[in-house]
Structure formats: C-alpha cells, structure tokens
Amino acid sequence: MASTPTSAPTVSAPADAPAVAPTASPVRFSADAPAGPSAAFPARPSTDASTASPAGAPVAGAPSAPIPAVLREAVAEASESSLTGPSVGRRLWRGSVRVAGSVGRRTVAVAALAAIWEILPRLEVVDPTFLTPLSGVLAAWWDLLLSGELLDHTQASLIRSLSGLALAIIVAIPLGLLIGWYRPVADLLNPVLELFRNTAALALLPVFVLILGLGETSKISIILYACAWPILLNTIAGVKGVDPLLIKSARSMGLPPIRLFQKVILPAAVPTIFTGIRMAGAYSILVLVAAEMVGAKAGLGYLINYAQFNFRVPDMYAGIITISVLGLLFNQFLVRLERRFSTWRTT
Amino acid sequence: MKIQIQGVGKKFRVRDADRLFTALDDITLDVRAGEFLTLVGPSGCGKSTLLDLLAGLDSPTTGRILLNGTPVNGPGLDRGIVFQQYALFPWRTALSNIEFGLEAKAVSKKERAERARTYLELVGLRGFENRYPHELSGGMRQRVAIARSLAFDPDVLLMDEPFAALDAQTRESLQEELLRIWEKTGKTIVFITHGIDEAVYLGQRVAVMTSRPGRIKRVVDVEFDSREGDLRADARFGEYRHEVWTLLRDEVAAARAEEAVSVG
Known part of the structure; x- marks a missing residue:
C-alpha cells in the first residue's frame, strides 16, 4: 500500500466515522496541518521504532530535531566505509556532501522565511511598527525568557493543554471503545455525536465561560472538549476497522468476548487511536490560545493578546513564536510515540 | 470415528x-x-x-x-483452523502468534515459548521467532499459521x-x-x-x-x-x-x- 501508516488510513475513514474533527474552520484548517508532516514519513519496516531516524522529515521548522539524525547518518556511513578500505576518504566526503545537502534542503525554506522577516521591515516594505524584524523579536524573546515571564506563561499554558488532553484521553478512549464495540450504544449516541461534532468547538467557548466561569475550569473544559473528538472518532473507527478475519480466527480458538476485546480488538485499534491522540495534541495547543484570550491572567495566549493591546509588538511575536515551537515539539513527540506503537502497521 | x-x-x-x-x-x-x-x-x-x-x-x-x-x-x-488469508495478528511476532492459542489454555509462560519454538521449528522457520507477519513471505506466514493451529494440540x-x-x-x-x-x-x-x-x-x-x-x-x-x-x-x-x-x-x-x- 502506498499510503503511510501514520495518518492517511484514518483520515479517509468511512463516512459514518470521519476522523477529521469538527471545529471552527480556522482551527480545522490549522489543525489539519500538523497531520501533514507525518503523512510524508515513509513507512519503515523497522521493528525498532527508536532507531527510526526522521530521515524523511520534511519539518523544516525544527532545525534542532533533524540534525542529530543527519549526523548519525554521516557517522554510520563513515564507519560502514571504514570496513571496506581504499575509498574511505572519498566516501566520507561524499557522505558529508550528502548530509550537508539534506540539512540544506530542510532548512532552506525556514531560512528564507527568517530572512524575509528580517529584511522586509528593515527596508520598510512593511511597517516595522507592526512587523518587528526577526532580530528584534528574538531579542524581546530573550528578555522575556530572562525575566522569567515567558516560563510562567508557558507553564500555565502547558498545564492547561496537558490536563485537557489527558482528561480527553481518559474520557474519549473508553467511550469510543464502547461505541465502536456495542452496536446499541452506537445507535443511541450517533445522532448526538453527529450534531456535536459538526459544531465548532470554539463556538461553544462562550457557553463554557457562561456556565463554568472565567477560571481554569472553563479553559481546561474547552480543551478537553476539542481534544475529545479526534480521539473519540478515531477510537470508534479503530474498533470498527478491525479485520473480521482476525476476530473469526480468535473466536475459533474459543476466546470469550472479554479476552477477544483485550487481545484482538484493542491491540488492533491502538495505531488508529494514537493517530487520534496526535491530532488531539495539535488541537490542545490551538484551542488553548483562543481560550487564553478570554479572561486569562497568564498563559501564552494571554501574553500574545495582552502584548498586542499594550502595543508591545515584539513581545507579541515572541509569544507567537513560542507557541508555534511548542506545538511543533509536541507534535513531534506524539508522532514518535505513535510510530512506536504502530511499527507493525505497514501493510 | x-x-x-x-x-x-x-x-x-x-x-x-x-x-x-x-x-x-x-x-x-x-x-x-x-x-x-x-x-x-x-x-x-x-x-x-x-x-x-x-x-x-x-x-x-x-x-x-x-x-x-x-x-x-x-x-x-x-479444533484448529488455518485460513486462506493466514489471519495472523500483525502486532505479534511469529513466536507470539503461535503462543496465542496457548494463552487461552492455562500454559505457563515459559512452556508457551518453548512449545511455540518447537512448532516454529516443525514448520521450518527456526530463526524467524521475532519477525512480524509483514516481514514474512506469504508461504512463511502460512507456515506460522499452521504452527499456531498445531501448537495448542487440537485433535x-x-x-x-x-x-x-x-x-x-x-x-x-x-x-x-x-x-x-x-x-x-x-x-x-x-x-x-x-x-x-x-x-x-x-x-x-x-x-x-x-x-x-x-x-x-x-x-x-x-x-x-x-x-x-x-x-x-x-x-x-x-x-x-x-x-x-x-x-x-x-x-x-x-x-x-x-x-x-x-x-x-
């Protein structure tokens, strides 16, 4: 199969259980974006996920991540050639060129973006008051870091995101298993699910605030709500998508339903569930920012919003950069975790 | 009969x-x-x-x-069944697939592995214990499936x-x-x-x-x-x-x- 194991199969899930989650259109647009990089990962038949290097990683925005892998490749190539003898130097040279080329390819777009960001305001093609040159933003970021302000905001944001995501995992996976496995539960809940999953999560933010107040509860709740959908829908799809032959095979060995569930349904659904968790990870950051723009006293979303109100434009951009790097790292982490649990899913 | x-x-x-x-x-x-x-x-x-x-x-x-x-x-x-499409559990290694039926029988972990190894050898797949089904050819997969069905010793x-x-x-x-x-x-x-x-x-x-x-x-x-x-x-x-x-x-x-x- 040409498609990759990480995201493609579930995204193209059957019409009754689409995996693309139902949030406001801007959120949905950017939420789908993190799924992109992983979709481009080549399917690796490696049995040990930890050795799988992100060689095909097109995530040019994370220069820190690919480089070690690239170096590992170079070292591997060098040590490999040292066994074969005469052309060591040439091979080492060729290896370095190849590695340099691959680093170059991965960073060129980001470098270009950075350059444009720096140059356009300096040439006053765009108003530097509204778009601070990158160097200025980085300086502001450094100041925020030194003052400890950035850490406080990041911590507040992370706690909200992670609690929301964790609660979503705790709630949505068992519910999804139940809906996927028991036909009556599915029949009962499907109309409600259809209704809610087509309602943008952020459209409900005012309702959450109204009922739960402006504090942490409403923020974590909205993140929980947004994150629950991809996990729930993917869990349902995962359970429904188990190869019937595997179920038949296990049944023929006299496995009672509970064991069948534990030994066949659950392990077969794990990769699909993880795809849902990865998508939810992206949502947790995206919804977080919006939630923090309403009545928060800390958090990166608050920082961005507050900086804009007070015309601290460099700080605003520093906040934006922080949140995007945070999202990127989080997604990378989840992609790796997902791959670790899906090594067998390559056919 | x-x-x-x-x-x-x-x-x-x-x-x-x-x-x-x-x-x-x-x-x-x-x-x-x-x-x-x-x-x-x-x-x-x-x-x-x-x-x-x-x-x-x-x-x-x-x-x-x-x-x-x-x-x-x-x-x-x-009774053990062998299907045309192998029906091996893709998240389990060859050895672990063969152990599957034994897990339902109360067989100790050590004995399970031993028996599975014996049957893997019987079907000529010694050395392939830790391969996943997708790493095996069709013929090998069917051998594993046969070994799986034999391992729990059906009549x-x-x-x-x-x-x-x-x-x-x-x-x-x-x-x-x-x-x-x-x-x-x-x-x-x-x-x-x-x-x-x-x-x-x-x-x-x-x-x-x-x-x-x-x-x-x-x-x-x-x-x-x-x-x-x-x-x-x-x-x-x-x-x-x-x-x-x-x-x-x-x-x-x-x-x-x-x-x-x-x-x-």
Whole structure:
C-alpha cells in the first residue's frame, strides 16, 4: 500500500466515522496541518521504532530535531566505509556532501522565511511598527525568557493543554471503545455525536465561560472538549476497522468476548487511536490560545493578546513564536510515540 | 470415528429476499481419526460454510455434527483452523502468534515459548521467532499459521483453502511439508480446496461436493502404495485426478450457469 501508516488510513475513514474533527474552520484548517508532516514519513519496516531516524522529515521548522539524525547518518556511513578500505576518504566526503545537502534542503525554506522577516521591515516594505524584524523579536524573546515571564506563561499554558488532553484521553478512549464495540450504544449516541461534532468547538467557548466561569475550569473544559473528538472518532473507527478475519480466527480458538476485546480488538485499534491522540495534541495547543484570550491572567495566549493591546509588538511575536515551537515539539513527540506503537502497521 | 457429520443442512436469510438460501443440504460424512480428508467443490458450494460448522463458529439448521461422539456446540481448542488469508495478528511476532492459542489454555509462560519454538521449528522457520507477519513471505506466514493451529494440540486441523493464495512453487513445497507434518503428528485433517490436483495429492479420501446447494456427491478413495517420490507422475494419480475432474465438471458447469442467471 502506498499510503503511510501514520495518518492517511484514518483520515479517509468511512463516512459514518470521519476522523477529521469538527471545529471552527480556522482551527480545522490549522489543525489539519500538523497531520501533514507525518503523512510524508515513509513507512519503515523497522521493528525498532527508536532507531527510526526522521530521515524523511520534511519539518523544516525544527532545525534542532533533524540534525542529530543527519549526523548519525554521516557517522554510520563513515564507519560502514571504514570496513571496506581504499575509498574511505572519498566516501566520507561524499557522505558529508550528502548530509550537508539534506540539512540544506530542510532548512532552506525556514531560512528564507527568517530572512524575509528580517529584511522586509528593515527596508520598510512593511511597517516595522507592526512587523518587528526577526532580530528584534528574538531579542524581546530573550528578555522575556530572562525575566522569567515567558516560563510562567508557558507553564500555565502547558498545564492547561496537558490536563485537557489527558482528561480527553481518559474520557474519549473508553467511550469510543464502547461505541465502536456495542452496536446499541452506537445507535443511541450517533445522532448526538453527529450534531456535536459538526459544531465548532470554539463556538461553544462562550457557553463554557457562561456556565463554568472565567477560571481554569472553563479553559481546561474547552480543551478537553476539542481534544475529545479526534480521539473519540478515531477510537470508534479503530474498533470498527478491525479485520473480521482476525476476530473469526480468535473466536475459533474459543476466546470469550472479554479476552477477544483485550487481545484482538484493542491491540488492533491502538495505531488508529494514537493517530487520534496526535491530532488531539495539535488541537490542545490551538484551542488553548483562543481560550487564553478570554479572561486569562497568564498563559501564552494571554501574553500574545495582552502584548498586542499594550502595543508591545515584539513581545507579541515572541509569544507567537513560542507557541508555534511548542506545538511543533509536541507534535513531534506524539508522532514518535505513535510510530512506536504502530511499527507493525505497514501493510 | 473422529468426526460424524449427520444430515447437516444450513440455510441463510439473504438480505432483501423472502425465501431462505440453502447453502448446505443433507450432508452426511464421517472422518476417521488420523485421516487426511480433502473436500473439493465448485466455488460457492458451501465448503467454507461446512468448515464454519465444524469449527463451531456457526450452527447447522438441520442435522448435527459430532466430534469424538459429542455434539459440537461452539468453537474450541480441540479444533484448529488455518485460513486462506493466514489471519495472523500483525502486532505479534511469529513466536507470539503461535503462543496465542496457548494463552487461552492455562500454559505457563515459559512452556508457551518453548512449545511455540518447537512448532516454529516443525514448520521450518527456526530463526524467524521475532519477525512480524509483514516481514514474512506469504508461504512463511502460512507456515506460522499452521504452527499456531498445531501448537495448542487440537485433535482436528481444519484448513480452508490454505494454499490458494500462494504461488505454485510455494504451494507444492507446503503441500509436501503438510504431509510430513501430518505423518509426524497423526492429526485428523479436513482440507478444503478447489484444486483437483491438490485434493488428490493430499487426501486419503476426496469428498466431492455438488454446486448449490452443497451436497456430498461422491467420496473417492485415493490409494497409493507409497507417497514417496513424484506422486503426480504416477499413472494412478492421473486416474484419480480424472475421476474427480469428471465428477466436478458437471458441478462447475451448473455453478457457472447459476452465476450467469443471478448476474443476468
């Protein structure tokens, strides 16, 4: 199969259980974006996920991540050639060129973006008051870091995101298993699910605030709500998508339903569930920012919003950069975790 | 008698049809202990339905099936099934797949691994313990599936066109190997196929089924002095082959005609 194991199969899930989650259109647009990089990962038949290097990683925005892998490749190539003898130097040279080329390819777009960001305001093609040159933003970021302000905001944001995501995992996976496995539960809940999953999560933010107040509860709740959908829908799809032959095979060995569930349904659904968790990870950051723009006293979303109100434009951009790097790292982490649990899913 | 199939019929309710569809009709067949019985029939004659009934995955509409004299009323580890599409658990290694059936039996972890290793060796896959199914060829996967079914030591091995998805060369070598395993383990084997050569080569008896509804048309005794050497070159092989072919020819034609009617 040409498609990759990480995201493609579930995204193209059957019409009754689409995996693309139902949030406001801007959120949905950017939420789908993190799924992109992983979709481009080549399917690796490696049995040990930890050795799988992100060689095909097109995530040019994370220069820190690919480089070690690239170096590992170079070292591997060098040590490999040292066994074969005469052309060591040439091979080492060729290896370095190849590695340099691959680093170059991965960073060129980001470098270009950075350059444009720096140059356009300096040439006053765009108003530097509204778009601070990158160097200025980085300086502001450094100041925020030194003052400890950035850490406080990041911590507040992370706690909200992670609690929301964790609660979503705790709630949505068992519910999804139940809906996927028991036909009556599915029949009962499907109309409600259809209704809610087509309602943008952020459209409900005012309702959450109204009922739960402006504090942490409403923020974590909205993140929980947004994150629950991809996990729930993917869990349902995962359970429904188990190869019937595997179920038949296990049944023929006299496995009672509970064991069948534990030994066949659950392990077969794990990769699909993880795809849902990865998508939810992206949502947790995206919804977080919006939630923090309403009545928060800390958090990166608050920082961005507050900086804009007070015309601290460099700080605003520093906040934006922080949140995007945070999202990127989080997604990378989840992609790796997902791959670790899906090594067998390559056919 | 190991297996007694007595007047077994099976009807299904077909979607948007009022009348019931008769898949099997009045099948009576005995399988002796330690026998290798092959079952041939045109496609859609209910061979796999019969196997499901033997496995206890479904129950007959009429008649009954006895295993060791007691009626079959559900699946169990006294029968092992080998499917055409292997049905290996892709998240388990070869060894762990073979252990699967043993986990349901109360066998200690250490003994499970030991037994699994023994059967992996029996099917000639020593050294492939830690491979995942997707890292094995079709033939190897089927070997693992056979080992899995043998590992929990069933009385009867039920095989549903197990070699149909393999290339000719792999199929022949697996057929030979299956005979060797059968001789070594003394299992009773019911082997479903649509290949006449395969049926005659493997079976001590070949049961020929009619097209819809499936009935047993004739049971042909296949006797060779020895199964050593190139059995297919034996003149008697040709005779048996021709006999089964003649029995099947009319059924295949009938099945075709019916398909043409239902399609047209």
